Every structure is written in structure tokens, then in C-alpha cells.
Amino acid sequence: MRTALVLLFLLALAAIPGSVLPQRNVSPEKVNQYLDTNQQWGPTLDRFFLFDVYGSPWFSAIYLLLFVSLVGCLVPRFRQHAVALVRKPPRPPARLDRLSASASFGPVPSDGVLSALRRRRFRTVVRQEGDVVEISAEKGYLKETGNLVFHFALLSLLVGVAYGSWFGWHGNRVLVEGQDFAFCNTLLNYDEHALGAQVGENDLPRFCLQMDKFTARYLDNGQPVEYRADVQVREHGRVEKKVLQVNDPVRLSGANVSLLGHGYAPELRYTDKYGKSHTTVSTFLPRDGMQTSDGVATFPDVNLNPETGKRDEKSQVGFMGIYLPTVPSDPSVNTSAFPAERDPRLMLQPYHGVLGFDAGAPLSVYTLDQRQIDAGRLTKFGDPVMLKPGDSATLPDGTKIEFLGTKQWVSISIRHDPGQPIMLGGSVALLAGLLLSLTGKRRRIFFRITPDGTTAGGLPRSDYPGFVEEFDEVVRAVSPPAAEVPEQVAQTDQAATVREREEVV
Template sequence: MIASARAFWRWLTSMRTALLLLFLLAVAAIPGSLLPQRNLNPERVNQYLRDHPDLGPWLDRLWGFSVYSSPWFSAIYLLLFTSLVGCLLPRLAQHVRALRAVPPDAPKRLDRLPQHASGLAADGAPAAVAEAVAATLRKRRWRVAVREHADGVTVAAEKGYLKETGNLLFHFSLLALLVGVAAGSWYGWEGNRIVVAGPDHGFCSSIPQFDESALGARVGAEDLPPFCLQLDGFDVEYLDSGQPVSFAAHATYTEGLSGAPRQATFSVNDPLRLDGANVYLFGHGYAVIVRYTDRYGVSQTTVAPFLVDDDFLTSHGLAAFPDANIDPTGKAPRSDRAQTAFSCVYLPTVPSDVTLARSAHPAEKNPALMCSAYQGDIGLDTGRAQSVYELDRRQIDSGQLSQVGPETKLAPGESWTLPDGSTMTFLGTRKWAALSVRYDPGQQTVLAGSVVMLAGLLISLTGRRRRAWARVVPDEDGRSLISLGGLPRTEQPSFAVEFSQLVSVIEENHGRTVRPAADVDDPGVRPGNAGVRG
């Protein structure tokens, strides 16, 4: 049992297993991208279950609509985390021991190393010459150890430990990324809301008041920080070509249950930072103001945000009046068939070619609203989820909702009289801004991990581990003879050049003469050659 546990632990903490688990995690995340997720859009999940009555329930049993909180995804995530910890901690301990260890002593035969040189002679005792050589190596950022032997003095030098340091930084940064993503998944939340400018369209941090919301696995609706926000105005500048230059949202907000109102201006790259959340601006458009006066003379006004269709803010939307055409005296029975809605397209700037159903510029230079009127049963009582921007085509196809009158183009202030005597007036527009309110406690960890990961990768790729040795022995003439050797720990063609430069520096600083060819053990050394061979 103990042997099996040890074998499993060795398998789990191997780098091959970590790479396999990382690949499995990427594969396991694919269903979360292909299938609607319940925490992001429960309506789409319900629609998928209705459209796929056979496949949908099976996917639901396998957590296909809650992938990132499923047991199998969490198991892969935890195994990867455990594998990285078990793999990196021993490597870190080994690296610390290697940093504290002294370089190994010089081998007996330096001439057998890939790079070597001999034949240098220097004045002075071997110990003094060796210390001078060691000082030269230290100036070039080599870790040096000097050892005395019966036949001379050796200098051992080592360099390139940053390569393993960068490698460890890279992998520990990956571990930090996992921690940051997990913290954001558990304790983070997000809510999106389209806010129309004006005091009557503000919102507070309540789940029902968000258009879309997603809460972390450890976050409840009561955990959201209390705040309220209203959009006071929205400024945008355009070039003549229609390209936007700048955006600025002006808002009034309060924090806490009894906070004082405060004003703020924020833009795309400069979010509004609240206590426990940030408000980001990621879209804008126009909300159409329509007043409808029904056949009984009762007026209703709606401010309907329109969805943007192109870069020039051609927009489409719906102005619905489900409570219209109800006799205020109560004499005529109420009929759902008298509900009225206007499906419209808004052009901020009508083009010179009126046949083009798109705006010529995103600014309101020549605005117009093109609408089609529908009366009948809008379908609010069917129990089906409906879009607030489009009519339910099933109501139109079934004949319960019919178009009345031709499509009409209206400028701001103009009215349109329907066949039943009711009128619709286009009063103008307001601007709306799409806001994303987010809180991610792991954001700073992920950012720091990403920066350190990049730095560790660069260090790991550019670092080169190598060793060099020098042996200084006494000469018959009272001088000291220096022989050198070098060994790259990793494949690096540039080491030969680096070693030659090192030999030249030592020769320039310490080597004064060269032994004659007859006295040199290495036949590759020639007089005047500075004794370099390799």
C-alpha cells in the first residue's frame, strides 16, 4: 500500500504528468465555451434544454452547463495544482542547495575538456597567481572557489544559475496563475447593465437590476457591495470619418447604505473604482424616446435603448406599450389584441442615398427613426422569455400580432397617426452606456504572475550554465604555469567565443611569457600563440 502510494506520488509530481494535466484542463474547458453556462446566462440554458429534450438532460447531469464548477473540472484543476507543488518544491530545494554549494574542483586532465588552453606563465607564487585569476573571474560575475593541492592551486568557477532560477520563476508563476484564477472563480463576480442617461434610469447593486450577472462559487447575492449609480451624461468625440476619438461617461454614485452622492467621470481605459468593485465602460448607443397616445387619448412615454448594428451606430429596437388602448372608464372590455408596439431602426445621420438603411455618421447630424407599427397580442403572457429589443416572431407568424399601416420615417418632434386614430410621437433620444461592474480578487495575482512568468521565461531562454577551471603549478624557473579548461552545461555554440575571450583576459592580466614549444606538454601550443587551443 505504501509502495503504491509512493509510486502514485512520483507519477503525479513528474513534469510529464503536469503537462498532461495542463492539456486535460484546456480540453475540459472546451465544453464551457461551446455550451451556455448557467451562471452566465440561465435563459440560454433553459432554451437549450427546450430545443434539445433528449441531449440536454444528459449534458445537465454531466455538469455540461456548469463546467467550471463541476467535480471533474475541479478534480483536474486540483490535481494540476498538486502536481505543480509536488514537482516544484523539490526542485526549489535542490536549486537552493546548488546555489550554496561551491563549484566542483578541476578535473585531472583539463586538455580533455571541450575548451582548453595551456602554456601561460606568470610571475609569482602559485597561490598569489591563483588568487589573481580568481579575482579576474569574480569581476566577470563567476562564482569562484580556490583550492590548494600538493602539486599546485586550482581555481573552479561556475556561472549561469539564473537559467534554473528563471525556469523555477516560470513554473511558480504558473502556480500563481492557478491560484489567481481560482480566487477569481470562487470569490469574484460580474454584472452588466445598459444605463440610459437621466435620473430615472439609475440602478443599484442588486442582482435583479443587472441585465446579466455571474457570481463566483463562494459568492451570494448578499455579498455584493452596496452602491447605486446613475448616468448623468455621455460625451463622445468623432472625426469627420466617423472614427471615435474619446469617450467620457459622467455619473453620480453613492456607496454604502447612507453614503453621500459623489460625481465621477470615467472612460474605456479609466474605470470607476468603487469599494469592492470596478465599473468599466465597454459600449454606448442611443435610447429612443417615444410617446404613444392611444385611441382613448391616454398618453404613455417610454425610453427604449436601441442595440447598435454597426460602427456608425445604426440601431434597432422596440418601443412596446402592452397597456395601451384600455378604456379608462371601464365600459369597454379589455382586450390583449389591442396592445401596440413599434419595431424601429434609428439612424443618427440619414445618408444622402435614402435607399441605404444605415447611418452615414455616428453623431446625430440628421437623425431619423424608421418604424413599423404592430397591434395585437405582444405575447407577454405566454410565459416564454422574450427580447426587449425585438418582437416575438412566433406571435407574428401565428397572426396574433399584425402590422398596421406602412413603415414610416420620423424626424425628432414629428408624429404618426395610426389607422385607429392613435398617434406616436418621436420626441428625441438620450444616450446610453453599457457598463460592466466587476470584482476579481485574483486579478492582481494573475497580473503579477503573468509579468513574472514572462520575465522567468526570458531568463530561462537566455541563461547558459557553464563552468571553467584554472590550474596553477610552479615552474622550474620560479614562475607559475597556468592551464585553463571550460565546459558548457548546456548546448551553446557561443561558449567557445566566451572561453577564448576569458583566456585573452587572463593572458593580458597575468600571463607574461609563453613556454617554448619543446617544453610544452600540449603539442597544439606554438611559440607566440599565447597557448590557446580548443
């Protein structure tokens, strides 16, 4: 048990980074943002799995050792408790007056003693040798039962987590409002996903999801009051409209859809030097509570010569931008004054050259390739521009960029955890076991009835300050009505000798 407690403490200690640092299985965009902001410490923390704590080898090792330790603790205790439940209470000790509480009075019928004890739900056994009748009673097994239920419930929680890890799955995705951005539940449509060890791609449930509208309400200080996403779900050939809110997921057959965050996606139209227009919707990531957002818009396929069908590889265009839902009085601070779109502005810095998409290396969709900028293959193209929705700007080569407006996006987590029912049952059992453990009091009461009189003694098996009062109540219930107040002896456990204590136990 000492080992289990140490491991439980280590498990709680190991879970702290999972609560402090962003986790990939919950919010991969926040992990990327943290890595970009902390380029010195970020890679080191990532090397030790601190952005994926609950899937790390060291967390799994502590988890497995705790599981083994709990099994090693509970199996012997369960066996001993099962034996104690069927075993008869022991014989009374020779000196009942040496117990924690004792009394003596005149002879009483054994049936009356048994009736009084059984009314109080004591388990009793009667032994008779000649004229001497000995009654042993015991009560309070629920304390150890509660202890075992509590620890088995804790074990079931570990089983539920492990079962969910093996047979569950999850995926995260940014979902932009509009029919054009609807997606179906396949691995290719996720920004980040993880499958359990026993789950394959073909095991994913079939459904499609589309966000029609997103609504956010804020207090005057910018604190959010409500996030609400109206979505359409196509499942089993039916289309249903549902509402997705924070802490109120959309429950589907085989998966739950949870709302994690939201932001803005500017819609831009770029007209190249041949007069061809290209439109893109780019997801910008919020960097503060006022929804000041950073992002990029790229146009890798522009400036295609209609006569030759070829384009100059060095004529790709990209824009690094900052979006302010509500422009402040001093736009140079680059911080929004309010998270809702009251007076939006989009600041763009044009770049042209080689974006780096054809190099085959993985690139972030939220930033331009810094390696291309450092190498001089991607350079600034004119001065920054600030646009309102509907505004346009002409670049130095005669091309034009237009800010058409914004769409809102939400980051959602879609997951299936079959271990949740096990964990729910384990949580209920854990609370029930804890209550039983705290309220149960193990104690024994003995009676020895002879023709000359009756002697009674009692002993609590656990810390029970009210035992003497309960013992007095039982003695009064079985004493002869005409008898005087019985002589009582309340002695501390230290007064009993070690040998007599062992005999009682």
C-alpha cells in the same frame, strides 16, 4: 515538461473562440444578436459553450491539467536547483586539456587566482593535497533561477485567474442617461451577471450609478474618436462626478466600471383610444458602425376602459422600429449615413394584439415575440411611419404615436477581480525570469596549481558562444606577467569522451 507544453498549446488553441466569438460575460447583447443572425449555427455553438469559453467545462479541464502538470514539473526542478545552489563545485577532472577550453602556464599564487575569479563573481572552492592546489569555480546559476522564476510566474498567473474566478464577480447592464435610469448595485439591476463560487449577493459593494451625459466624437468617415460618459457615483454616502471612457474605467472600492459600447434609445409617447398617454424609452441595438439601430417599443397596459377598469387583452400595442441617426438620401436603404444625430429618423411598424408578456415565457426586450406573430395573435396595424423628433402619427384606430426624441445609452461592465494583483506580480516576475533565463550562462572553470606549473580548463554548461573569450580573459588575468602567451586548446565538446564529460558534470 512536454505534457505542460502540449497543454499550454491546447489552452491557447481553446482560447481562440473566446477572441473570435462574442462572450456573454463581456457583451450579452452581441451574443443575442449573433444568435438571431445565425439561427442555424448559433444554437450548436452555444451548446458547446463557445459563447462562454472561459467558463466552459472543457476549458476548465485543460486549465486544471496544466496547473497539475506545471506543479509536477517545477517541484523536482526547484529541489534540484536548491541543492545545486548549496553544493560545492566539483573537483577538476583529471585531464583539463580535454575540456572545451584549456591553457597551461607557469606556477601562480592560488590567492591571485581566487581574487580574479571572485572579482568576476564566480563561486569558488579550494582543495589542497600536498603541493597540489585545485580550484573549482562555477557561475551562471541565474539561468536556471530565471527558468524557475518564469515557470513559477506562469503558475502564479493560473492561480490568479482561479482566485479571481472564485472570489470575483461581474455584471453587465445597459445604462440610459438621466436620473430616472440610475441604478444601485444589486443583482436584480443587472441584465447579466455571474458570481464567483465564494461570493454571495450580500457580498456586493454598495454604490449607485447615474449617467448624466454621453458625448461621442467621430471622423468624417464615421470612425469614432472618443466616447465619454459623465457619471455620478454615490458611494459611502458621498456623491462624486467621474468620467467613464473606453479603456479608462471608473475605479470604485470593490469594483471597476468599464465602458463597452453605446447606442440610442428613442423616447415614444402613445395616446390610446381613451385619451390616456403612455411614455416609454426603448433601447435600440446598433447593427453597424453607423449606428443604424433596431429595436421595439411595447405598450402592454394601454386601452384600459376607465369606466369598467378593464382592458381588452387583444388591444396591446407594439412597434418594431429602425432608427437612423442621419437619414441617407435614399431612406429605403435603411442604413444611417453617419453615426451622430445630424438628421435623425425613426421608422416604426405598428402591431396590435397580444404581446405575450402574460404567458410567463422569457421574452427579449429588443424584438417582438415571433411566436405571437406566427400564430396570428399579433398583427400589423396600418402602414409603417417615418418620424422626426417631435413628429407624431395617427394610427388607423385614431390612436397617436409621438417621437419625442432620443436618449443615449451605454453598455457597462462592472466587475471585481481580486486575482488581478496576483496576475500583475506574476506578469512582472515572468518577464524578469525570462530575462534572467536568456542572459544567464552556466559555466565552470578549473585550475590545478603544482610546483611545476598551472593547468586551467573550462566548460560551458549551456550554449555560450563567448565562453572561450571569457576563459582567455580569466587566464590572462592570473598568468605571470612575464609569461608568454599561454598555449590554448579550444576543442569542441565532441572531442571529449562520454566518460570524461560525465566526470566533469
